[in-house]
Amino acid sequence: MSSSQRVPAGGGVPPDIEDIERALTRIAHLFGRHRQHNRQASEAGVPIDRAAVPLLRLLAEAPDPMRPSELAARLGVEAPHVTRQVQRLEKAGYVERVPDPDDRRAQWVRLREPGYEAVEAIRAVGRRWMFEALAEWSPAERQRLATLFHRMVDDFVAHSDYLDEAATAHKAGGRAAS
Known part of the structure; x- marks a missing residue:
């Protein structure tokens, strides 16, 4: 960022930046609503907690299994949050914990086939809704x-x-x- 583009300490951002921030806030609120998630999960046939979806998506996109601490860092949440989600997802059959071959004390988390199917079902519903919303x-x-x-x-x-x-x-x- 060049020094000419830095925002003065007192604020003073251009109106277009304010508009973009408002639009992003509206989108984040819309997609983060509990009701929206419940509708999407129900339509996808995936009975999953809203907080677990980002974790499943991250695992689906990762080329290799990940340690819970890495998942927490990438998601920007505390490690105990990830541990609880992994336990729930493991119980539901979406993920499994496997020993780290380099450190027997550590574990990796990897997606199981039902987890991949759940992520794809949720994505498919979201894509369809997006297509419908942007039909014009x-x-x-x-x-x-x-x-x-x-x-x-x-x-x-x-x-x-x-x-x-x-x-x-x-x-x-x-x-x-x-």
């Missing part, structure tokens, strides 16, 4: 939206990485000065 949009408009969304997410990730690096450097500088 042309394919070109939908593609442009997808392109912009991907660009936005990539920029958010890069900025988050920048902030993480700056915070780490600040902490290291503080320890060096002590």
